[in-house]
Amino acid sequence: MKARDYLGQAFRLDQRINSKIEQVRSLNDLAAKCTSTITGMPGNPNRGKDSIGDTIAKIVDLQEEINRDIDALVDLKAEIYSVIRAIDNVECQTLLELRYLSFMRWEEIAVQLNYGMENIYRLHRKALNLVSIPS
Structure with missing residues (x-):
């Protein structure tokens, strides 16, 4: 994975x-929306649904x-x-937390970190390379 x-x-x-x-x-x-109709007529014996x-x-x-x-x-x-x-880079940690734990969009992350979109994507690639997936 x-x-x-x-x-x-x-x-x-x-x-x-x-x-x-x-x-x-x-x-x-x-x-x-489900309602009951109450009448004097007997119910259908084959209708077993509630x-x-x-x-x-x-x-x-x-x-x-x-x-x-x-x-x-x-x-x-x-x-x-x-x-x-576990990642040593604080910027990478922050980006990954905002994206994968707070579910923020890239544009929102760029504004929050005060970076351009190209820098956000570059930092994301770097951060992904630093992730160590547990086995």
Whole structure:
């Protein structure tokens, strides 16, 4: 695995968590739309589905999955942080932290570090070469 791929794992996991959170939001909206119709007519005996109950079960399962992913993200960020901290160059550390732990865009990093874009890309290449990926 290359340094860029290793460091980028946290961003991809964060994106998956955000996607699942959006799915929960969508399921909550769906659950709010589910209504019961109460009539004097007997229900269809072949209709064995409880749509509200099914939706709530899916929401709970997805929320548990999100919590596991968040735990994994926290652990992964801690591991990436220690890998970045092992680099002797403070500028490289800062750039890698901003990019791979704070998920900042290149333009934002350039402004924060007061560098031009070419210097940011050069520093990034240098920083990636200094990363020692744990086995």
